[in-house]
Amino acid sequence: MKDYTCLLEELKINGNFRQFPEVTHSGKWIEKEGHRMLNLSSNDYLGLATRQDLRATFMEQLADTDLPFSSSSSRLLTGNFAIYKDLEKLISERFGRESALLFNSGYHANTGILPALADKQTLIIADKLVHASIIDGILLSGAPFTRYKHNDYEQLERLLAKASGQYEQVIIVTESVFSMDGDVADLPHLVALKKKYKDTLLYVDEAHAIGVYGSDGLGIAEEQHCIGDIDLLVGTFGKALASMGAYLLCSRVIRDYLINTMRPLIFSTALPPVQIAWSRFLFEKLPDFSSERRQLFRKSRKLSEKLNGKGGEISNSHIIPFIIGENEACIQKALELQRKGFYCLPVRPPTVPKGTSRIRFSLTANITDEEINELIMLL
Numbered sequence: 001m002k003d004y005t006c007l008l009e010e011l012k013i014n015g016n017f018r019q020f021p022e023v024t025h026s027g028k029w030i031e032k033e034g035h036r037m038l039n040l041s042s043n044d045y046l047g048l049a050t051r052q053d054l055r056a057t058f059m060e061q062l063a064d065t066d067l068p069f070s071s072s073s074s075r076l077l078t079g080n081f082a083i084y085k086d087l088e089k090l091i092s093e094r095f096g097r098e099s100a101l102l103f104n105s106g107y108h109a110n111t112g113i114l115p116a117l118a119d120k121q122t123l124i125i126a127d128k129l130v131h132a133s134i135i136d137g138i139l140l141s142g143a144p145f146t147r148y149k150h151n152d153y154e155q156l157e158r159l160l161a162k163a164s165g166q167y168e169q170v171i172i173v174t175e176s177v178f179s180m181d182g183d184v185a186d187l188p189h190l191v192a193l194k195k196k197y198k199d200t201l202l203y204v205d206e207a208h209a210i211g212v213y214g215s216d217g218l219g220i221a222e223e224q225h226c227i228g229d230i231d232l233l234v235g236t237f238g239k240a241l242a243s244m245g246a247y248l249l250c251s252r253v254i255r256d257y258l259i260n261t262m263r264p265l266i267f268s269t270a271l272p273p274v275q276i277a278w279s280r281f282l283f284e285k286l287p288d289f290s291s292e293r294r295q296l297f298r299k300s301r302k303l304s305e306k307l308n309g310k311g312g313e314i315s316n317s318h319i320i321p322f323i324i325g326e327n328e329a330c331i332q333k334a335l336e337l338q339r340k341g342f343y344c345l346p347v348r349p350p351t352v353p354k355g356t357s358r359i360r361f362s363l364t365a366n367i368t369d370e371e372i373n374e375l376i377m378l379l
């Protein structure tokens with residue numbers, strides 16, 4: 001028998017033991033053991049999850065509908081409510097793409113799409129720093145795969161050239177805003193590469209960018225003017241969009257194929273229609289949040305400039321790493337900032353490479369200038 005107690009002890013010795021934090025929330029604040037802190041670890045980038053006004057308006061509208069709190073089934077059986085199609089139509093129109101498909105979460109999307117589309121004749125080439133859910137999707141697909149150094153498009157091109165003619169197709173996989181470094185992919189460069197090497201598809205995960213970038217909040221693909229050129233454009237509702245679920249923009253053919261083959265879509269109960277209605281309510285309003293986007297960007301630049309040389313210079317977004325190095329020092333620094341009223345968390349291996357343990361600041365639009373200044377003073 002495996003000795004799990006002993007394995008847990010090992011995690012503790014290495015400073016890698018994890019527990020659910022016991023916290024309570026009130027708006028942008030988080031409370032732990034009676035101590036109130038500004039939440040600097042949230043993905044509620046636009047501050048929408050804490051907006052009582054939006055919630056009140058939504059609840060009023062909801063009262064006039066008979067949308068249930070459960071779909072009671074997969075969409076392929078009896079769970080296909082009209083609201084799913086409404087949201088897919090809204091999303092595909094906004095992006096100006098042929099079709100959209102909804103999923104229960106980003107994790108479902110990333111562990112389902114690649115296994116459905118890729119097989120032994122498909123080579124997957126992914127950025128070294130893609131999210132764990134993408135890695136799981138790649139492994140589940142059973143397809144041959146390789147990774148290029150983070151944002152190193154010269155190495156990517158060498159891999160593409162080498163693969164040319166060897167496979168039925170190649171899928172390049174990247175995030176747009178990277179979750180641990182907060183830097184941003186050059187999507188037009190990736191589009192140019194995928195066009196240069198035929199039978200190549202581009203898969204982009206915008207989990208941290210949807211809502212936050214682009215003049216209508218449609219993400220880095222909007223900001224970098226290449227929405228129409230990304231074959232598989234994924235985004236999630238759980239972060240800036242203050243809801244739950246994920247979407248894919250793709251061709252009609254790919255959409256139909258996924259409905260027929262994608263296991264997390266077929267074998268899981270669809271999200272509650274009420275939840276989809278809330279996603280739709282907020283997605284529809286995305287263009288209205290440009291002042292939140294501007295605020296967030298301005299404050300992010302302020303903090304990243306302050307952390308120049310300590311990790312801040314890597315970031316080009318609202319996610320800003322403060323790299324400390326060793327686990328224990330990183331934990332101590334995070335605890336110190338928490339004592340001083342800033343709820344930030346240490347990120348350790350295996351989430352980030354060994355020796356790069358860091359505090360990951362994740363800013364939201366409702367943090368004030370005074371609060372940012374106070375944080376900067378402490379750093």
Ligand SMILES: *Cc1c(COP(=O)(O)O)cnc(C)c1O
Pocket residue numbers: 104105106107108110131133175179205207208236237238245246
């Ligand atoms: C958060 C995240 C996901 C997972 O999305 P969920 O909806 O939380 O399951 C997927 N990809 C990336 C890049 C993420 O940051």
